[in-house]
Amino acid sequence: MPKSILAVNAGSSSVKITFYTLENPPRTIADASISGITAPPPTLKYQKGDKKHKEEVKEKLSTPQDTFKYLLQRCFSDPDLSEVASVDDLEYICHRVVHGGDYRDAVEINDETLDRLKGLEDLAPLHNFSALEIVRLCRVELPKVRSITFFDSAFHQTIPEAVRTYPINQEIAKANGLRKYGFHGISYSFILRSVAQFLNKPIEKTNLVVLHIGSGASICAIKDGKSVDTSMGLTPLAGLPGATRSGSIDPSLVFHYTNEAGKLSPASTSEMHISTAEDILNKQSGWKALTGTTDFSQIAVENPPSKAHKLAFDIFVDRIQGYIGSYYVKLNGELDGVVFAGGIGEKSALLRRTLVDKCQCLGLAIDDVANDKGPGDEETVKDISKGSSKGPRVLVCQTNEQFEMAYHCACSRS
Ligand SMILES: Nc1ncnc2c1ncn2[C@@H]1O[C@H](COP(=O)(O)OP(=O)(O)O)[C@@H](O)[C@H]1O
Numbered sequence: 001m002p003k004s005i006l007a008v009n010a011g012s013s014s015v016k017i018t019f020y021t022l023e024n025p026p027r028t029i030a031d032a033s034i035s036g037i038t039a040p041p042p043t044l045k046y047q048k049g050d051k052k053h054k055e056e057v058k059e060k061l062s063t064p065q066d067t068f069k070y071l072l073q074r075c076f077s078d079p080d081l082s083e084v085a086s087v088d089d090l091e092y093i094c095h096r097v098v099h100g101g102d103y104r105d106a107v108e109i110n111d112e113t114l115d116r117l118k119g120l121e122d123l124a125p126l127h128n129f130s131a132l133e134i135v136r137l138c139r140v141e142l143p144k145v146r147s148i149t150f151f152d153s154a155f156h157q158t159i160p161e162a163v164r165t166y167p168i169n170q171e172i173a174k175a176n177g178l179r180k181y182g183f184h185g186i187s188y189s190f191i192l193r194s195v196a197q198f199l200n201k202p203i204e205k206t207n208l209v210v211l212h213i214g215s216g217a218s219i220c221a222i223k224d225g226k227s228v229d230t231s232m233g234l235t236p237l238a239g240l241p242g243a244t245r246s247g248s249i250d251p252s253l254v255f256h257y258t259n260e261a262g263k264l265s266p267a268s269t270s271e272m273h274i275s276t277a278e279d280i281l282n283k284q285s286g287w288k289a290l291t292g293t294t295d296f297s298q299i300a301v302e303n304p305p306s307k308a309h310k311l312a313f314d315i316f317v318d319r320i321q322g323y324i325g326s327y328y329v330k331l332n333g334e335l336d337g338v339v340f341a342g343g344i345g346e347k348s349a350l351l352r353r354t355l356v357d358k359c360q361c362l363g364l365a366i367d368d369v370a371n372d373k374g375p376g377d378e379e380t381v382k383d384i385s386k387g388s389s390k391g392p393r394v395l396v397c398q399t400n401e402q403f404e405m406a407y408h409c410a411c412s413r414s
Pocket residue numbers: 011014213214215216243294295296297298300342343344347348
């Protein structure tokens with residue numbers, strides 16, 4: 001039986017896994033995910049071809065490792081999934097790791113790289129912990145399968161010095177790795193390749209402003225196929241607000257909010273230390289703090305259920321509009337398109353329409369019918385610009401971080 005690739009995308013509240021054939025390009029065999037780990041009961045979603053299944057998980061899944069093991073076991077024990085019946089059918093496991101520090105490329109896990117990644121965990125405990133717990137588990141329980149880690153930050157290594165440097169003491173900045181890194185890069189890499197192909201342009205001549213907006217949200221300016229700026233910074237907290245994140249705020253706010261800011265948060269564990277301020281701004285802010293829900297589909301509605309929902313929507317629109325304006329100028333107005341991606345970008349026609357209306361002065365215009373319809377299941381990129389528009393294209397891209405990892409894994413092998 002030919003071997004396969006398993007791609008793992010472990011987030012703070014979900015673990016998604018996808019099995020692919022080991023060929024170039026890889027073909028999806030099956031997809032499984034568990035979401036709602038932090039807001040039980042967790043939900044399992046499973047898809048193989050046209051067969052879709054969703055159920056509440058009864059077992060207690062308190063760690064990313066438990067969740068990953070549960071998903072793997074479910075897939076291995078499915079009689080319809082004969083392609084991946086056991087660990088012997090796997091050649092590679094690709095892991096999405098959010099913070100990769102100075103890494104420019106994916107790395108294969110061995111004692112040395114795992115040690116280096118351990119150092120990064122302190123810089124981004126909230127974001128790297130789940131993924132690295134799963135990497136460690138795979139080392140112990142699936143030692144024959146090669147683990148490759150892909151970093152969200154790697155795509156942004158091209159950001160110029162003046163953009164990535166914080167104006168603080170540079171000795172301290174260098175010693176502690178304090179600079180803008182940027183994230184969602186695995187997704188941006190998928191989007192860039194897919195959109196360049198769609199526009200029939202070479203990647204190195206493609207200029208885009210891309211919005212990856214899901215429960216974590218960021219935006220990226222791409223010039224000649226390279227990231228030149230992005231809204232997230234040292235950690236994914238900077239920039240746009242998200243489901244539970246504040247996004248950029250005046251840093252002094254922290255000390256006015258609570259005088260416990262620097263103390264360890266009760267959410268810390270013996271392996272993961274986070275301060276009270278980090279916990280508040282990362283996990284108790286954003287849509288959740290404003291409206292009580294983390295689900296943007298309840299906020300992005302024509303008639304919002306409360307003033308707070310309307311305010312949350314308006315805040316998001318305001319912050320994104322600011323970045324689009326700034327990046328348009330940084331790209332000298334020479335952009336091929338503005339791309340909407342991520343759960344919200346792909347699904348909310350209302351947010352896309354509102355933003356495009358607010359950015360009319362840049363020549364953006366939308367076709368309402370195409371926008372309302374959105375992309376079909378098999379449509380990776382859809383053009384929703386108004387036919388007569390001479391401005392940059394307005395596009396929706398259904399991003400796929402798992403595929404991007406499997407694709408690079410298969411490419412580097414062939
Ligand atoms: N129709 C919709 N309108 C607005 N937001 C939506 C819609 N459908 C899903 N979303 C939002 O997309 C977000 C999840 O995005 P996704 O990129 O899948 O998540 P993650 O950041 O966890 O990877 C959630 O906040 C969800 O509410």
